[in-house]
Amino acid sequence: MRRIGIDVGGTNTDAVLIEDGKVAGAVKAPTSEDVTAGILDSLKSLAAGGALKDASGTLKKLDGVMIGTTHFINAVVQRRSLTKVAALRLGMPASATLPPFCDWPEDLAMLVRGGVWMVEGGHEYDGRPFMPLDEAAVTKAAGEMKAAGLGSVGISAIFSPLDPSHERRAAELVARVLPDAVITCSSDLGRIGLLERENAALLNAALADLARETIAAFEKAIGDSGIDAPLFITQNDGTVAEADQARRLPVYSFASGATNSMRGAAYLSGLADAMVIDVGGTTTDVGQLKNGFPREANSVVKVGGVRTLFRMPDLLSIGLGGGSHVQLDPLAVGPVSVGYRLLKEGIAFGGNQLTTTDIAIAAGVLPLGDRRKVAHLGVATCRKVFDEAARLAEEAIDRMKTEAGDVPLIAVGGGAFLIPDKLPGVSKVIHVQHGDCANAVGAAIAQVSGECDQIFKDLSRAAALAAAQGIANDRAVAAGAARASLATIESEDMPLAYLPGNSVRVRVRVVGDVAATGAAS
C-alpha cells in the first residue's frame, strides 16, 4: 500500500506519504486562501524530499490520495458559500406543524431555505406505507422549484431509513422536471429521527456547490502535481469515500480532522484500544480509541446550530494548547491562546504574551525561538506550569475514560510536549514519531465503511443481526471496500418499547480496506 494523506487545516496543510506501513515522508505547508495552492505546495515539498520517486527517478505508483478537510463544516459555521435549497418532505398529513427548517437558527435558515413543499407519503415503523406517495403533488412541487430557480433539493420521508422507496421515486420525478438538480435523499444519511435526518439532508444540499468546487480544486491540485492516483475524502468516522460520493454527501466529511488525528495516533502507536490526547495550538481534544476507531458520539450533534445525527467522534475539548496564555501569579494556563500568532506574540519570539511554548523553550524541551528571552523563567516556575497543564489533561482524560483501570494514552499534535510521561490513571504515555502530523497519517490510512440501521420484525436476534450485517457489507463494498477485508466494528441491537412482534432496531457498521483500483470486489 502506498498512499498520500493530506490534512487541510485552518493553519497548516500537512501531507504524509505512507509506504509499506511506514511514514516515508511528512511535511507541513501553510494553508492557502485558495485550497489548491496549499495542497500543491505540500505535495511539492513532499516531492522535494524525494519520497515520491523510486531509485530510477520515476514517480512511484500510488494507491490513492486521501484528503481530510474542515472546509464544509466551516462553511456552515461561518454561513458562507451555501446554496439555496428546496425542501421536499413526504409524510403528510403527519408532522405538518413541524415543517423543514423549523428548528434551524433563523440566520442560517434565511440563507438556505429556498422553499418548503410537504406532500403525502412515507412509511410506518414496520414497513407498511403510511400514505401512498402523492406523485402528482411531487411533480407539481418540482415545477414550482424550477420556477423559483432552485437547483438543489433535499428530500425526506417518514421512516425512509427503513424503506427509501418513496424518497427515490420522488427524486426520479423531480429529476424529470429539473434534470440538472442536485438531489439529496435523507435515507442516504442514515438514522431514525426525521427532523435530524432531514436537517442533515438539507445541510448536505446546501453544500452542493461548495462540494463540487472544493473537490474539483482537490482534483486539480493532484492533477497539477503530476500524481496519478484516485482521490478519496476522509469522513467523520475515520473512513473514506471516493471523490464522487464525497461530492454527493459532503456532510459526511464534517468532523474528519479530529477523527484523523485519533486514527493516526492508533496507527503510529500500533495500539487499537487507548485514550488519545491531541494537543493543538489552542485546544486539546481527548477521545477514546476502540478497535482502532474513535468512540462515536451517540447523541444529537449540533452543527452551526442545527441538530443532526451525524456519526461524529465523542470528544472532550479543553482550552489547552501550545499557544495557551500562561499567568504565573496566581497560576493559570489557558483557555485563551495566541493561536496562529504564536510565532509573533510568544515571548521567545519577541512578543509580549507568555505561552506554554515559551515555558517549554525555557525548560529546554523545545528547540525553538530565542531561549535567552525566556531565561528569567526558572526551573521551579516551569515545573509549576507543566504540572498545571498535566492536571488539566488528567482531568479531561478521567472524564473520557470508560474503564476503571489504568489505560495507555497516546499524545499527538504540535503541543504534545505538554503531556508528561506519567499521569495518574494512565498505564503509560506514548509519544510517537510524526505525532505532529497524526491527522495526515490518519487520512492516509483511512478505510471504507458501510452501515445498516433499521428495524427488523419477527426475526430471531441472530437472524436480525445477520440481515443487518449483510446490508452493511454490501454498502461498504458499494462505497469502494474490498469485500475480503471487511470487519464489523460495531453491532448494536435495541428492542423497541411497546412494539409487538419482537421488533428490534439493529445498527451494524463494518469497515474494510479500500479496494485496489480497478479490482472487482
Add this chain to the structure above:
Amino acid sequence: MSRRALSIDDIESLALGAWILGTGGGGNPYLPLLNMRALYREGHRIQLVDAADLADDDWVGTVANMGAPLVGQERLIDSLTLARAVSVMEKHIGKRFAALMSMEIGGANGVRPLMAAAHLGRPIVDGDTMARAYPELQMTSVAIGGLAPCPVSIVDVRGFESIVHKVPTWKWAERVARKICTEYGASAATCQPPRTGAEVKEWCIHGTVTKAMAIGNAVREAQRRHDDPIAAILAVEPGKLLFRGKVVDVQRRAAEGWLRGVVRFDGFDDWRGSRMSINFQNEWIVSFRDGAPLAMTPDLICVLNSDTGEAVGSETIRYGQRVTVIELPPPAVFLSPRGLEHVGPRAFGYDLDFRSVFSA
C-alpha cells in the same frame, strides 16, 4: 377561575423540567417544545389554572400521546391531532371541557396537553396524575383513586378516530388502547377518561406543572451562570444526591412490550470505588449501590447529565456518559398501601418492601 399566563420562557423551562421528572422515560419533550414555539409565534397563549379554582362540576380533559417513543421521532405528532383527540371526546360525552390537564407530567406528555390547549383556547390545570412518568395507564393517582377507566378517545393524524367506550379496569383500558394505538402505527393522540373538577381536586396531583417549570428554570439559570445545575435542582426541590459517576454498561431487552434493562455506573468524586446499577422498565425503577437496594419506585430516580443537568433517557443512555443520579420525593398518593400496590417495587416484579431514601 384565577389564571396565570405562561410565557414561552416558562414553557422552555417546563420542557426541561418535565424531561427530568420523566425519570428516564416519557420521551424527550423537544418536539412538543418546538410545536409550542411555533404556536407562540402564531400568537397562541396558554393559561395555567390551579386545581382548587375549578368548579366541582367542571369537566377536565386529560391529554396524552400514546405509542413508541421511536415512532414519535419519525411521525412527529402535531398539535391539531392532539386537539382533535379532545374534540372527539367532548362530542362523545356531550360536554365541554373547562380545562385540560396532563396525564403524565414526566417527559414529552408533560408539554403535549399545551399543544391541544393552544388550539382549543382552554386553560391547563396545574397538576397531573403521575407527578413523573410511568409506563402503564393504571399507574396513576386516578386509578389508585378507583375513578372510571373509560371512555378513552384515540385518534390518528390521518383522521382515524376510536373510542374505548367500556372496559372494567384500568389494566383493560391499557390493553385495548395499546392494541388500537399499535394498529395506527404505534403513535396516537389520546384523551383519557373525563374528570370532574371535584375528582381533579381530590385525586390529581397538584402543582406539578409549576414544579416542572421551577426545576427547569433552576437548571437553565445555572447553565447561564455556569454554576452546578444539579445543585440548583436540589436548591428548589427537597431531593437527595445519590451518586456521581459514568456509565460502564447498558443492557436493554424487550419484555412484555416494554424496554427493560440495567445500567451500571462506576463512581466519581466521593463515590470513587463504588458501583451503582439501576434497573429500568422505560423509567428508572430500582437502584442498587454495591449490590444493596438503594432507591426505588415510587421515589423518583433521576439520571442527569453531570455537565448540563439535563435528563438522560433509558432509550438513549450510553456507555461512557458522565451522569449524576438524584432522588426526588414522590407524591403522597403513591405512598398509601393502595398506592404502593399500583406503583411500588412489587408492581414492577421486584420482591422488595418499599423503603424511601427520604425516610432513612
